[in-house]
Amino acid sequence: MSTLIQPGTVLLSAEQIAPIVARLGREISRDYTGRHPILISLLKGGVVFLADLIRQITIPHHIEFLQVSSYGGGTTHTGGVKIVTDLAVPVEGRDVIIVEDVVDTGMTLAYIVEVLRLRNPGSLEICALLRKRVGTPAGIDVRYLGCEIPDQFVVGYGLDYRENFRHLPFIAALDPDPA
Ligand code: IMP
Numbered sequence: 001m002s003t004l005i006q007p008g009t010v011l012l013s014a015e016q017i018a019p020i021v022a023r024l025g026r027e028i029s030r031d032y033t034g035r036h037p038i039l040i041s042l043l044k045g046g047v048v049f050l051a052d053l054i055r056q057i058t059i060p061h062h063i064e065f066l067q068v069s070s071y072g073g074g075t076t077h078t079g080g081v082k083i084v085t086d087l088a089v090p091v092e093g094r095d096v097i098i099v100e101d102v103v104d105t106g107m108t109l110a111y112i113v114e115v116l117r118l119r120n121p122g123s124l125e126i127c128a129l130l131r132k133r134v135g136t137p138a139g140i141d142v143r144y145l146g147c148e149i150p151d152q153f154v155v156g157y158g159l160d161y162r163e164n165f166r167h168l169p170f171i172a173a174l175d176p177d178p179a
């Protein structure tokens with residue numbers, strides 16, 4: 001058990017997260033007026049963000065879920081990405097917005113974008129709450145970005161360390177860093 005590992009420095013409090021999510025909701029509502037986008041949340045980390053985001057979106061939209069695995073349960077990328085649970089609906093011709101919690105190496109998004117493009121969506125954009133300052137790979141354009149954070153492993157607001165800490169209403173760095 002990881003009982004010695006606890007969330008440490010708070011990077012974003014609940015009070016700081018709320019206006020960021022509200023801004024993203026306004027931007028999406030503005031850009032998709034007259035359309036009917038489908039927001040695809042990446043399970044499980046993106047689910048708290050999605051729940052708050054859609055309550056800030058004022059236009060009609062659908063939500064769907066896609067579960068991929070990229071991390072082996074720790075804090076380092078295993079290198080592989082695979083679909084664990086696929087979408088329940090086709091996205092051909094639809095305006096798709098991928099809703100991601102955090103972009104780290106960008107490998108997860110690169111894979112998902114590649115898979116979804118093959119399904120011929122009408123459009124495909126990315127909304128990410130956090131992006132680490134590590135340099136996102138070419139071809140990954142985060143159209144709707146909450147904020148950039150230092151290259152630290154963070155938990156809370158849906159983000160986990162070995163499935164723990166998702167329930168925290170704030171985002172904190174792990175302390176001590178187990179990496
Ligand atoms: P990437 O493929 O390296 O961009 O990693 C993206 C995925 O890894 C995210 O969807 C998260 O599930 C997970 N991840 C990356 N960094 C963190 C972190 O700091 N805390 C928790 N999960 C993370």
Ligand code: MG
Binds near residue numbers: 043044045102
């Ligand atoms: Mg995730």
